[in-house]
Amino acid sequence: MMKKMVVSCLLTLFSLGVMAQSASISPSRFYFKQAPGESGIQLLRVTNNGEKPETFQISFANFDSEGNQGKTSLVDDDFSSGCAHWLSATPAFFEVAPGETKDVEIRIQVPSTPEALSVRWATGQVRLASERSALNERGADVTGMQIIQTFQFLFHVFQTPPALQDMKEASVLSFQNVTEGQDAQVTLLMEVENSGTAIVDCVPYLDVLNTVSGETERIMNKPFSILPGGKRMVRFLLPEAMAPGPYNILGVIDYGSRTDLAGAELNIVVD
Template structure:
């Protein structure tokens, strides 16, 4: 018998619904432990709104964002920023009948070492569900196929000690994109010690006419000491001419703007 397995990994922003049949909430869990040995419990709720029995495995992993914003996944406790070893789950497997709901208790226990609480840490709780289909035969002499369809959901887990608050964003570089016309790669670095939400956009001023154009914002989170390259598109209706291009990174009303300016020519 041959088994074919399909895996889909989905990272969430608020909650996730398997076609409105399976709800998982929340998608982000924030802890703020600042004292050695301290602990805190939070919960993930899984609801089965389908008409079938559903089974789920729950486990931990490490992850990070690349400079382009994609996710990379690793085995738990393998990355220097990981707090996976601090986490206990009260269950690693559940079955839910139609209409049932169950809570997974996530406990974060800070180590006794004070140095471990000097930096932000993070991990991910994976919830994996499987629907098994019956073997199918294409003919009396043909191999049967056993299809295992898997959906794996990632719930982000952040541990930010309450005494960490430094926000410091730096605009590093601004260069034309090599693979996209009228697009610029804006590199931003987080020199702070907490994850920071950043808004980036471009403002253009036609050097001859004085006409001003503003492109839409790009919003994104940036881990401490991480870098991110944001692609900023110029307005589609931009006219030929020379422009002063200003790429701006905004990370809160109380923080100064970071920007890089260039003179460009649109032909």
């Protein structure tokens, strides 16, 4: 059975000392498009915004995203869609002075094997650890457990073979009004599925038409990505100031296709 551990985009254990530390990374996503047997390099920027030198370490792990809520979990090294074992960082262990930025090479080495013909993904972990000075100061005769305060940033890596770059396809599984009782805002839910073989980066929006006045409005929502075979639930909140009356609403997902969009239509009445 595959072991999993829930992970969020920023894992943090706070203490008063750690809260005073400040660091950042950029970008948070890497998109590689290497053919089998090829390698590729992109740069990760790690910035120390604190007031003292800090040491960082980079490692890689596989992740999966089940369900339709956009949550991810770390999975075993043998995960069939993972590429953590293809990734490396140079340097993988380094120090950054206060106010400085370190450029790190993130390299992917794609093997010349059949597994290189499918989309792969993984996550990188940039960890900052405090020194173990507290335990040393207690002396060798003192026993006990020491808590090492650390925090880590995650970035995601996606590898798409060139042959699959134009194989994007998404569909809307459902689009419904889920407003309850006397809710101040009309709430709509849309479930989207990646029905293709490539990762899709989705931009969701609504085209809202008042069928009496003819007035139209476009309502944008936050972009998101869906892995092949995955699903995602998108929540839309209509403006509270909408005039009462009947509306025709077209929910649209722009998933990066050059020719197609995914969408669904809904008619509602705002009281």
